[in-house]
Amino acid sequence: MLFNSYAFIFAFLPVVLCGCFLLPRVAAQYWLIAASLGFYASWSLRYLPLLVGSILFNFLIARLMAGTPEGRRGALMAIGIAVDIGLLAYYKYTNFLVDTVNLLSGSQFFVSQILLPLGISFYTFQQITLLVDLSGGAAGKPRLRDFGLFVVFFPHLIAGPIVHHSEMIPQFARARYRFEWENMAVGATLFTVGLFKKAVLADGVAANVLPIYMDADHGHAITLIYAWGACLGFALQMYFDFSGYSDMALGLARMLGLKLPMNFNSPLKSSAIIDYWACWHITLTRFLTAYVYNPMAMRLVRWRHARGWRRGPGPRGTVGAAVSVIAAPTMATMFLSGLWHGAGFTYLVFGLLHGCYLSINHFWRLYRPRFWRNEASHARVMRPVGLVLTFVAAAVALTYFHAGTVAGGNDIVAGMAGLHGIALPDVIDSRMHGLAARLAHLGIVFLPLPLPVLLALYGWILPLLAIALVPPNMLQVLFKYAPAITMPLPYQRDPRIQPLRGLFERLAWRPSAGWAVAVAALSLCGILALNQVTSFLYWQF
Amino acid sequence: MDGAVPDTPVEASPPAAHRMARYLAIWAVSLVLMLTAIVALCVLVDPYRAFGTPGIAGLTLQKPAAVRWSRLSKAYMVQRVHPATLLLGSSSADVGFNPDGPAWPASFRPVFNLAIDGALPDTNLHYLRHALVSATPAHVVIEANFIESMVLPSAPMDAAAHTQFDFAPRMRVTVNGLPNPGYFGAHVADIVFATLSVTSLSDSIDTLLHQGDPSEVYETASGWNDGGALRRWAANDGFYRLMMNKDQAKIPQYAAWRRDKVLQIAPVVEMVRVARAHGAAVTLVIPPNYVDEMEALRQLGIDADYDAWKSALVAGVEAADANAAIWDFSGYAPYTTEALPAPGDVSHRLRFVWESVHFQSGLGDLMIARMTGAATPADFGVRLTTANVAARIMSYHAGQAAWVRDHPGDVARVAAMVRDVQK
Numbered sequence: 001m002l003f004n005s006y007a008f009i010f011a012f013l014p015v016v017l018c019g020c021f022l023l024p025r026v027a028a029q030y031w032l033i034a035a036s037l038g039f040y041a042s043w044s045l046r047y048l049p050l051l052v053g054s055i056l057f058n059f060l061i062a063r064l065m066a067g068t069p070e071g072r073r074g075a076l077m078a079i080g081i082a083v084d085i086g087l088l089a090y091y092k093y094t095n096f097l098v099d100t101v102n103l104l105s106g107s108q109f110f111v112s113q114i115l116l117p118l119g120i121s122f123y124t125f126q127q128i129t130l131l132v133d134l135s136g137g138a139a140g141k142p143r144l145r146d147f148g149l150f151v152v153f154f155p156h157l158i159a160g161p162i163v164h165h166s167e168m169i170p171q172f173a174r175a176r177y178r179f180e181w182e183n184m185a186v187g188a189t190l191f192t193v194g195l196f197k198k199a200v201l202a203d204g205v206a207a208n209v210l211p212i213y214m215d216a217d218h219g220h221a222i223t224l225i226y227a228w229g230a231c232l233g234f235a236l237q238m239y240f241d242f243s244g245y246s247d248m249a250l251g252l253a254r255m256l257g258l259k260l261p262m263n264f265n266s267p268l269k270s271s272a273i274i275d276y277w278a279c280w281h282i283t284l285t286r287f288l289t290a291y292v293y294n295p296m297a298m299r300l301v302r303w304r305h306a307r308g309w310r311r312g313p314g315p316r317g318t319v320g321a322a323v324s325v326i327a328a329p330t331m332a333t334m335f336l337s338g339l340w341h342g343a344g345f346t347y348l349v350f351g352l353l354h355g356c357y358l359s360i361n362h363f364w365r366l367y368r369p370r371f372w373r374n375e376a377s378h379a380r381v382m383r384p385v386g387l388v389l390t391f392v393a394a395a396v397a398l399t400y401f402h403a404g405t406v407a408g409g410n411d412i413v414a415g416m417a418g419l420h421g422i423a424l425p426d427v428i429d430s431r432m433h434g435l436a437a438r439l440a441h442l443g444i445v446f447l448p449l450p451l452p453v454l455l456a457l458y459g460w461i462l463p464l465l466a467i468a469l470v471p472p473n474m475l476q477v478l479f480k481y482a483p484a485i486t487m488p489l490p491y492q493r494d495p496r497i498q499p500l501r502g503l504f505e506r507l508a509w510r511p512s513a514g515w516a517v518a519v520a521a522l523s524l525c526g527i528l529a530l531n532q533v534t535s536f537l538y539w540q541f
Numbered sequence: 542m543d544g545a546v547p548d549t550p551v552e553a554s555p556p557a558a559h560r561m562a563r564y565l566a567i568w569a570v571s572l573v574l575m576l577t578a579i580v581a582l583c584v585l586v587d588p589y590r591a592f593g594t595p596g597i598a599g600l601t602l603q604k605p606a607a608v609r610w611s612r613l614s615k616a617y618m619v620q621r622v623h624p625a626t627l628l629l630g631s632s633s634a635d636v637g638f639n640p641d642g643p644a645w646p647a648s649f650r651p652v653f654n655l656a657i658d659g660a661l662p663d664t665n666l667h668y669l670r671h672a673l674v675s676a677t678p679a680h681v682v683i684e685a686n687f688i689e690s691m692v693l694p695s696a697p698m699d700a701a702a703h704t705q706f707d708f709a710p711r712m713r714v715t716v717n718g719l720p721n722p723g724y725f726g727a728h729v730a731d732i733v734f735a736t737l738s739v740t741s742l743s744d745s746i747d748t749l750l751h752q753g754d755p756s757e758v759y760e761t762a763s764g765w766n767d768g769g770a771l772r773r774w775a776a777n778d779g780f781y782r783l784m785m786n787k788d789q790a791k792i793p794q795y796a797a798w799r800r801d802k803v804l805q806i807a808p809v810v811e812m813v814r815v816a817r818a819h820g821a822a823v824t825l826v827i828p829p830n831y832v833d834e835m836e837a838l839r840q841l842g843i844d845a846d847y848d849a850w851k852s853a854l855v856a857g858v859e860a861a862d863a864n865a866a867i868w869d870f871s872g873y874a875p876y877t878t879e880a881l882p883a884p885g886d887v888s889h890r891l892r893f894v895w896e897s898v899h900f901q902s903g904l905g906d907l908m909i910a911r912m913t914g915a916a917t918p919a920d921f922g923v924r925l926t927t928a929n930v931a932a933r934i935m936s937y938h939a940g941q942a943a944w945v946r947d948h949p950g951d952v953a954r955v956a957a958m959v960r961d962v963q964k
Binding site: 180181182184185188512513516519524525529531 | 558559560561562563564565567568569571572575576579733734737738739740742
């Protein structure tokens with residue numbers, strides 16, 4: 001069952017909300033657990049025992065850890081994490097590992113295709129955070145219903161946001177589970193906007209992007225204009241798909257009187273890739289930073305100190321320090337991030353590209369003041385330049401994310417570089433006589449390509465770019481009602497480039513008739529688009 | 542201005558609950574009103590003929606979208622029309638047999654064209670069973686086409702194509718004739734699709750905007766695809782280009798078919814048996830195909846399979862219903878061997894066919910006249926039996942040999958396309 005389906009919107013959600021609001025508090029919590037398990041089972045009954053087993057196992061470990069003195073919890077934590085990672089590795093990486101071994105060694109090992117349990121990457125990470133924090137005394141003894149709901153709460157179960165126990169378990173414990181007009185109005189508004197972003201915007205551009213990727217995967221050379229269209233189009237599809245999902249998740253939680261952490265904060269407005277990752281899939285960045293990057297970087301710093309290498313990576317430090325303390329953990333973290341996103345070489349390329357981007361960005365921030373001292377001129381130039389660079393770099397990495405093969409991704413990137421030439425639909429030449437002859441010296445050729453397809457592709461890309469870059473995001477629009485645990489800066493104080501800023505400064509949501517009609521119109525579009533149900537891109541993880 | 546805006550949300554005095562309640566109420570009412578307006582528009586325009594809303598001349602009478610969604614539209618149309626004659630087949634019957642044409646005798650009317658674009662015989666069988674739940678036709682006319690019996694590897698579909706092509710859930714019965722337990726759900730899904738989707742809304746608007754457009758393709762209330770798309774392409778690009786496009790699309794399919802050589806004959810025989818069991822008189826039609834197709838089959842070495850298919854079909858149909866009439870219009874005749882216009886000539890049009898697969902409705906009228914006993918040339922179409930099928934096949938090959946001998950240019954033209962495929 002998808003959020004963007006009739007069954008979810010018109011049957012599951014109303015029943016769950018009614019049950020939750022009518023039942024006593026504790027019963028409402030169990031009701032939400034049962035509903036979430038039902039939601040999961042609607043996708044796969046077969047993997048429901050795996051989810052339940054994982055919860056019970058981690059709960060048992062957590063309780064045992066809570067009953068053990070802090071200094072002696074390490075072994076229990078190691079067992080818990082080993083089992084969690086082992087399950088994740090088995091279901092997510094076995095086929096990839098065997099295929100890779102066969103590819104590298106020429107062997108013929110065979111393992112039948114293992115279906116990836118939905119959401120396993122998300123619920124595994126969330127449970128690991130609890131075990132790690134319990135080990136360090138940063139989490140208390142959980143109750144089964146709080147722990148269970150923390151893991152299976154249906155708004156975030158399948159594709160995040162990746163929630164932290166410290167922000168959810170206390171909420172579950174103190175929530176009233178009662179109908180409140182404000183929660184319903186704010187939550188439903190956010191859900192509606194998310195539905196519109198997914199069902200109308202993301203799916204709309206997707207239909208025009210997919211055929212180009214399929215051509216690339218089949219080995220067809222993609223020419224410049226189509227390659228750029230595919231690359232930018234998918235980047236926008238991904239943004240509206242995933243941020244739409246996150247808005248829907250936040251909206252659902254808010255209807256129940258709960259809040260999830262912010263997962264997107266207009267990442268395409270970022271002028272640097274570091275800022276981009278601070279705004280894109282924020283809860284994954286947060287997890288990777290806290291549980292992978294920081295521990296790794298700290299170990300490296302200690303390792304260097306133990307050898308007497310005390311100079312750091314700053315402007316007065318050494319390049320070696322910058323490489324070992326910043327670039328190495330960054331590359332390793334993004335390698336894991338790529339692997340977390342999917343078991344395939346395309347995801348590894350995606351992760352490693354971002355590792356390179358982030359390392360270069362860190363180095364730029366460290367060493368740029370040496371040769372470009374004027375902060376004002378730097379900001380003036382690099383805000384717009386950085387915005388374009390960041391978006392294109394992220395879009396190129398996402399090209400590999402979406403391509404079926406690395407070769408397919410290479411094909412599109414090569415096309416973007418002009419290596420496959422420039423082709424336009426021949427109907428343009430037939431309507432503008434002599435155009436082909438005038439443009440021939442530029443290497444532009446006219447082929448029997450359908451013009452409406454090209455127009456539709458860029459007809460989606462341009463407005464989507466405008467929506468992503470110009471207006472405030474929905475959390476900023478709903479700022480006064482704080483629909484997320486963590487919130488972005490209000491639009492008026494957001495320092496990023498914002499054309500037409502004045503126009504949107506007063507765009508704060510309020511329960512007015514105008515907003516009601518506007519949101520109803522968005523609901524209408526979302527509902528009309530439901531008949532062509534497509535899953536969310538992040539559901540595959 | 543900036544100074545007045547805090548960095549974090551503050552618990553501003555929350556609006557009173559009644560303001561939120563009013564907001565949700567306005568939203569709900571607005572949404573219901575908008576949804577109602579769209580449902581009303583889609584039902585009134587009825588772009589897929591799913592509801593049987595009477596058409597208004599100049600406003601909603603012609604339905605271009607129904608052609609694109611023929612699997613959906615015909616499934617519901619056939620339940621309303623109670624035809625005396627039911628036509629089944631693929632796109633050539635869909636385009637070639639006009640149920641409102643002049644050739645149908647009064648006893649055959651009303652006629653409903655249940656032929657489906659791209660349908661294999663098992664699809665036709667399923668639609669026949671579905672139609673017979675509510676209809677009691679006196680005549681069932683089945684187009685049996687060799688090339689439409691070829692089972693080819695299927696291509697993956699997108700979600701929209703799936704809605705159109707996954708027709709089985711919306712059938713009243715299963716392909717075996719048992720009640721379909723999923724019918725109600727599929728019916729509801731179709732109603733929702735036809736009233737509450739971006740597709741139905743845009744198709745409704747498209748319907749309103751394209752009334753009387755001669756370049757548009759329409760499906761009539763009796764299920765006939767009026768061939769508007771073929772007419773438009775022929776007018777714009779000429780019959781030569783139309784023919785070559787079709788050849789270039791079909792010849793690779795014939796070549797691919799040679800790998801497994803899977804044919805559907807049993808569903809055709811089953812259609813005859815089912816129709817007979819419901820008391821209908823059955824007529825089977827082997828349609829005429831333009832010479833390009835016959836030549837491609839010869840050059841690809843599929844001739845023998847074609848002959849075997851025809852013999853097996855006649856034997857099977859006779860065994861299922863000894864009274865069934867099998868009419869064979871295939872072969873080398875003036876209406877299948879018209880000379881092609883020159884490349885680029887858009888003024889000269891073919892009289893009998895659109896391209897190698899689709900015959901024009903004028904030829905369809907002649908075929909209907911022949912099959913229903915009206916005066917037509919005696920050598921136009923032959924009624925096949927197990928007794929004469931071998932002679933008919935020999936006659937076919939004699940005509941083929943003569944044509945090949947007399948038309949080296951056309952043989953070379955087809956050979957070039959076959960060579961391209963075999964590369």
